[in-house]
Amino acid sequence: MVSKYFPNPFEMEGEWFKGNLHAHTTQSDGSLSPLDVCKLYKAYGYDFLFITDHRDVTPIRDLSKSFTGNFLVFKGIELDVPSSEIDTKYHIIGLNVKNKIEYRDPQKCINEILREGGEALIAHPYWSSLTVHDLLKIRGYLGIEIYNTHCHYSVSKGFSTVHWDDLLSRKHYVLGFAVDDAHWYKDKLPMDACGAWIMVKAPSLSEDSIMNSIRRGLFYSSTGPEFFDIKFNDEEIYVKCSPVTSISFISRNGLGFRFNAEGNTITEISCPLDNFEVFLRIELESSDGGKAWINPIMLSE
Ligand SMILES: [Zn+2]
Ligand SMILES: [Zn+2]
Numbered sequence: 001m002v003s004k005y006f007p008n009p010f011e012m013e014g015e016w017f018k019g020n021l022h023a024h025t026t027q028s029d030g031s032l033s034p035l036d037v038c039k040l041y042k043a044y045g046y047d048f049l050f051i052t053d054h055r056d057v058t059p060i061r062d063l064s065k066s067f068t069g070n071f072l073v074f075k076g077i078e079l080d081v082p083s084s085e086i087d088t089k090y091h092i093i094g095l096n097v098k099n100k101i102e103y104r105d106p107q108k109c110i111n112e113i114l115r116e117g118g119e120a121l122i123a124h125p126y127w128s129s130l131t132v133h134d135l136l137k138i139r140g141y142l143g144i145e146i147y148n149t150h151c152h153y154s155v156s157k158g159f160s161t162v163h164w165d166d167l168l169s170r171k172h173y174v175l176g177f178a179v180d181d182a183h184w185y186k187d188k189l190p191m192d193a194c195g196a197w198i199m200v201k202a203p204s205l206s207e208d209s210i211m212n213s214i215r216r217g218l219f220y221s222s223t224g225p226e227f228f229d230i231k232f233n234d235e236e237i238y239v240k241c242s243p244v245t246s247i248s249f250i251s252r253n254g255l256g257f258r259f260n261a262e263g264n265t266i267t268e269i270s271c272p273l274d275n276f277e278v279f280l281r282i283e284l285e286s287s288d289g290g291k292a293w294i295n296p297i298m299l300s301e
Contacts (some may be wrong), residue, residue, distance in 0.1 A: 001301055002273065002299050002300070002301060003296040003299070003301075004189075004215070004297050004299055005297070005300075006230075006295070006297040006298070007216050007217045007218055008226070008230055008298075009136075009200075009201035009217075009218040009219060010201075010221065010228075010229050010230050010231070011106075012024065012145045012201050012218055013203065014201045014203045014204075014213070014218075015128070015201070015202065015203075015204075015205075016199050016203050017043060017047040017048060017199070017200045017202055017205055017210060018046050018048075018195055018197050018198075018199055018282045019046055019047060019048035019049060019050070019197060019198055019210070019223075020041060020046060020048075020049050020050065020058050020149070020179060020182070020193075020194075020198075021050045021052070021076075021121065021133050021177055021179045021183045021194070021198065021275075022050065022052050022076075022078070022093055022094060022116070022123065022145070022179035022180060022182075022285065023037055023041075023049060023050065023051055023052060023122075023180060023181070023182045023193070024051075024052070024054065024078075024081055024181070024182060024183050024213065025037050025051060025053055025056040025058060027051075027053045027056070027093055028053035028054040028058075028078075029054065029066065029183060030053070030056070030182065030183050030185070031183065031184055031185050031187050032185050033171070034051055034060065035062075035063055036268055037051065037182070037185070037193075038063055038071065038073055038222075040185065040191070040193060040194065041071075041194065042070075042071045042131070042244065044193075044194040045073065046071075046194070046197065047070070047071065047072065047205055048071070048072035048073070048205065048210055049071075049072075049074065049104045050072055050074040050076040050077065050095055050096070051073065051074070051076060052076035052077055052078045052093050052094075052095075052187055053077070053078065054077075054078050054080070055077070055078070055079065055080070055100075056077065056100050056237070057075050057076070057077050057097060057098060057099060057100055058075070059070075059113060060073045060074075060075055063190055065079050069223075070205070070254065072205050072206070072210065072235045073208065074095065074096050074207065074210075074285070075096060075097060075220050076093060076094055076095050076096065076097055076118075076231060077092070077093070077094040077097050077100070077101060078091055078094075078123060079091070079092045079094065079103075079109050079200065080090070080092075080107055080184060081103070081104055081105060081106050082104065082105075083135055083298045084128065084129060084130050084131070084134045084170075085104050085134055086129055086131075088128050088129045089213060090106045090122065090128060090130065090134070090138075091120040091121055091122075091123035091124060091128055091217050092106060092109050092110065092113070092121070092122060092123065092141070093116050093117045093120065093145075093179075094109075094116070094118045094119075094120060094122050095113075095115040095120075095121065095124075095142075095211070096117065096118040096119065096207070097113055097116050097118040097149075098116060098118075099116060099293065100233055101116070106180030107140075110139070110140045110141050110257070111140065111288060112140060115139055115159055117199060117212065117223050119141075119215060120137045120140065120141040120142060121142060121143055121144065121145060121177055121297070122135060122138075122143075122145065123145050123148070123179075123181065124145050124148040124151045124157070124160060125144055125145070125160040125163040126151070126157045126158075126162075126163065127148065127151040127155065127157040127158075128158040128296035130163065132163060134166070134264070135166075135167055135174075136174075137165060137199075137256060141213070142174070142175055143174045143176055143266060144160060144163060144164060144167070144174055144175075144177070144182075145160060145162075145177050145178070145179050146159070146160050146161050146164050146176035146177060146178060147159055147161075147178040147179070147181040147191050147196050147223060147291070147293075147295060148160075148178075148179055148180070148181045148196070148223065149179070149182065149193070150180060150182060150183055150184075150192040151181065151195045151197075152195075153190055153192050153207040153274065154192070156244060159208035161176070161283075161293075164173075164255050164281075164296075165250065165252075165281075168252075168278065168279040168281070168296050168298075169252045169253070169279070170296075171278060171279075171280060172231065173253050173296065173298055175217050175221055175295050176221055176269075176281075176295060177198060177221055177291055178196035178197060178198060178221035178222060178223060178293065178298070179193055179196055180192060180193050180196050180197075182194075185289070187244035189196065191197065191232050195223060196221070196223045197221070197222060197223075197224065197228075198214075198219045198220065198221050198222075199219055199220055199221075199226075200213045200214060200218060201218045201219065201278075202218070214243065215219065217295045219220055219295070220291065220292060220293060220294045220295065221293045222290070222291070222292035222293070223290045223291050223292070224286050224288065224289075224290020224291070224292065225241060225242050225285070225286045225290050225291065225292040226241060226242040226292065227239070227241050227282075227283040227284070227292060227294060228240040228241055228242070230260060230282070230294060232273070234273075235272060235273060235274075236269070236270045236271060236272055236273060237249075237266060237270070237271050237273055237280070237282075237297075238269070238270045239269055239270075239271070239282055240267065240268045240269065240285070241267060241268070241292070242269055242284075243260070243265035243266070243286070243287060244265060244266060244267070244284045244285055244287075245260065245261045245265060245266075245287050246258055246259060246260045246261060246266075246284070247259045247266060247269050247282065247283075248273050248282065248284075248285070248286055249276070249278070249280060249281075249285040250282070250283060251275070251276040251277055251279060251280050251281075252276075252278045252279065252282050253277075255275055255276055256275070256280075257271060257272075257275070265286075265287070265297060276299055277299065278298070278299060279297065279298050280296070280297045281293065281294060281295070281296045281297065283295045
């Protein structure tokens with residue numbers, strides 16, 4: 001009998017809230033002011049945003065007043081610290097961090113982010129040339145960016161799903177986050193903002209409620225497609241989603257399945273649970289190239 005670990009957002013009470021966890025402003029190298037960044041995300045239907053400028057925490061006190069009730073702005077930071085096995089820097093996002101952090105060591109940065117009551121993400125592993133060894137030697141981070149809009153449109157290094165699978169194959173459970181890392185906004189096309197997000201299931205749009213749900217993995221990531229339901233019985237897993245051209249069930253080495261819609265679209269599928277080892281994750285792809293990812297389901301005998 002295989003047991004499963006999967007905090008299933010579709011079985012939780014609450015509402016869905018859309019958010020971006022990584023954005024820059026004129027406080028570092030972004031092209032829009034903090035207020036204009038918030039206005040843009042709100043106009044694109046986002047419910048919350050983390051402002052994560054480089055190396056310092058951007059003040060947001062006045063911003064929160066501008067959007068009372070229906071748009072939540074979080075403080076955050078992005079730290080670049082040496083050093084990976086090929087001497088590149090780790091970029092580490094501190095979510096909900098209120099004070100500047102200055103350590104020059106990735107583990108010390110993560111520890112300090114957690115001590116501040118925040119959560120740490122490893123930004124764009126592919127863009128940073130991080131390997132699985134770099135990711136295994138640090139502890140305490142909540143997850144990695146599996147997709148980064150800016151890294152995709154600037155140097156075609158947006159996807160870090162291989163890094164995710166490498167960690168999961170070694171039973172190292174981390175969450176996967178699709179983020180924008182917006183810098184240039186409308187200065188260039190395609191815009192590097194409002195292209196990726198997480199959908200969080202939470203009781204309300206408050207700081208504690210959103211942070212708790214992110215911490216517990218009660219979200220999925222997307223650049224377009226939507227998940228509507230995930231259900232299990234002992235033999236099968238069932239997925240319901242917006243119309244997509246493929247639904248993939250990804251596991252260790254060559255295990256798994258990809259169901260292609262063969263020129264059409266599909267909106268639901270049941271998949272037998274007997275061809276996976278260690279982990280299983282589900283990925284959607286739509287006809288315009290949009291993707292969506294649930295968090296991993298960890299399997300053990
Ligand atoms: Zn970065
Ligand atoms: Zn960034």
